[in-house]
Amino acid sequence: MGDSTDVFVIGGGPAGLAAAIAARQQGFSVIVADGNRPPIDKACGEALMPDSIGAFEQLGLSVPSTEASLLTGVRFLSSSLSAEAAFPSGCGLSIRRTTLHRIMTERAAALGAELRWQTVVTGICGQDVLIGNRTIRSKWILSADGVNSRVRRWANLQAHLCSGLRYAFRRHYRVRPWTDRMEIHWGRRHQAYTSPVNSEEVCIAVASRNPKVRMDEALQEFPELAARLEGAEVTSIERGAVVANRKLKRVWRDNVALIGDASGTVDPITGEGLGLAFHQAMVLADCLKKNDLARYQAAHRQLALRPMMMARLMLSLDGRPRLQARTLQVFRKRPEIFRRLLAVHVGALSPFDVAFDGLMLGWGLLAA
Numbered sequence: 001m002g003d004s005t006d007v008f009v010i011g012g013g014p015a016g017l018a019a020a021i022a023a024r025q026q027g028f029s030v031i032v033a034d035g036n037r038p039p040i041d042k043a044c045g046e047a048l049m050p051d052s053i054g055a056f057e058q059l060g061l062s063v064p065s066t067e068a069s070l071l072t073g074v075r076f077l078s079s080s081l082s083a084e085a086a087f088p089s090g091c092g093l094s095i096r097r098t099t100l101h102r103i104m105t106e107r108a109a110a111l112g113a114e115l116r117w118q119t120v121v122t123g124i125c126g127q128d129v130l131i132g133n134r135t136i137r138s139k140w141i142l143s144a145d146g147v148n149s150r151v152r153r154w155a156n157l158q159a160h161l162c163s164g165l166r167y168a169f170r171r172h173y174r175v176r177p178w179t180d181r182m183e184i185h186w187g188r189r190h191q192a193y194t195s196p197v198n199s200e201e202v203c204i205a206v207a208s209r210n211p212k213v214r215m216d217e218a219l220q221e222f223p224e225l226a227a228r229l230e231g232a233e234v235t236s237i238e239r240g241a242v243v244a245n246r247k248l249k250r251v252w253r254d255n256v257a258l259i260g261d262a263s264g265t266v267d268p269i270t271g272e273g274l275g276l277a278f279h280q281a282m283v284l285a286d287c288l289k290k291n292d293l294a295r296y297q298a299a300h301r302q303l304a305l306r307p308m309m310m311a312r313l314m315l316s317l318d319g320r321p322r323l324q325a326r327t328l329q330v331f332r333k334r335p336e337i338f339r340r341l342l343a344v345h346v347g348a349l350s351p352f353d354v355a356f357d358g359l360m361l362g363w364g365l366l367a368a
């Protein structure tokens with residue numbers, strides 16, 4: 001390919017690769033540039049919720065069963081209490097980030113996207129993408145350069161925080177998975193999320209409002225989990241990230257569109273960041289085809305509504321041990337409430353469908 005393309009994607013993480021795949025599926029010529037080398041790793045809970053799987057499959061992606069684990073539902077744990085609910089239909093997936101990246105890279109390359117690794121984009125100017133002293137012309141420029149997007153700044157678009165900052169870390173342990181549920185352990189000050197990524201490894205992520213806390217200290221708040229991990233080999237380095245709910249008023253300007261974390265984030269407690277990027281990628285490619293980025297804006301806002309609402313709801317339990325205990329008591333007494341809220345979380349029910357369950361939960365919390 002010469003020095004021009006239809007679509008130039010800046011950032012070859014999951015969002016950038018999804019955008020490249022969707023754009024190729026629409027027949028565009030595509031170049032992706034990333035400053036890193038594959039497979040790219042990152043702090044991530046590595047869970048794909050069932051609502052993410054549909055979009056994943058529409059991008060033509062699939063995972064060999066030996067390289068991922070099925071997730072059948074969610075379990076909440078707090079002190080000695082636990083409650084769980086199965087997904088309303090289908091399963092989620094839990095997959096090592098590096099495996100996901102490899103699979104997406106292979107798919108993008110097989111579709112004919114040109115992938116340029118160790119290539120840092122240094123600026124954009126109209127239809128020109130600058131890579132050091134080289135210039136590539138592109139009709140569309142997609143910013144998939146992550147939460148601290150420079151392209152977003154170059155395009156004069158701003159993200160604003162809609163929640164406090166939290167500090168999240170993840171690490172893998174060689175231990176036989178003990179469950180096919182995604183677990184969320186609620187502690188006094190932190191949460192821990194566990195997902196089995198294959199038959200012999202579990203991904204553990206922790207999140208806290210305290211910037212000084214690291215994994216080992218945070219895990220002390222979860223003795224049951226710490227006991228499971230005791231003596232297990234640590235199979236990855238500890239990776240961290242600053243997380244929050246972030247929104248943008250606009251996710252495009254002129255020929256530049258933002259996607260993935262560059263276009264806003266939801267707290268990782270939702271497990272929805274990757275799925276959002278996959279859905280955005282398909283809508284965006286369709287909007288490029290129709291020359292209509294205003295429609296992308298509307299669809300992007302709509303896609304973010306549910307994860308954002310669920311993030312707020314779940315974070316209302318953060319740092320409130322008494323509320324956590326009462327919520328779990330209600331979920332144990334009335335499992336259908338947890339089941340239906342989980343169904344909203346994964347898009348199988350609308351929030352209106354569970355208004356009554358919300359009332360029952362509120363009543364249960366008062367009465368517990």
Ligand SMILES: Cc1cc2nc3c(=O)[nH]c(=O)nc-3n(C[C@H](O)[C@H](O)[C@H](O)COP(=O)(O)OP(=O)(O)OC[C@H]3O[C@@H](n4cnc5c(N)ncnc54)[C@H](O)[C@@H]3O)c2cc1C
Nearest residue numbers: 011013014015035045046047121146168260261268273274
């Ligand atoms: C602790 C934690 C747990 C999470 N758990 C989950 C989960 O369980 N499930 C889920 O769905 N989501 C989860 N998420 C969210 C998910 O990880 C993100 O939404 C997702 O990684 C966003 O992908 P992205 O491609 O937008 O950004 P990134 O993965 O950050 O990719 C951005 C890429 O852009 C490249 N780049 C940046 N600037 C340039 C430049 N100038 N030139 C070239 N390349 C550039 C970078 O090298 C990078 O590869 C979690 C997040 C965290 C922090």
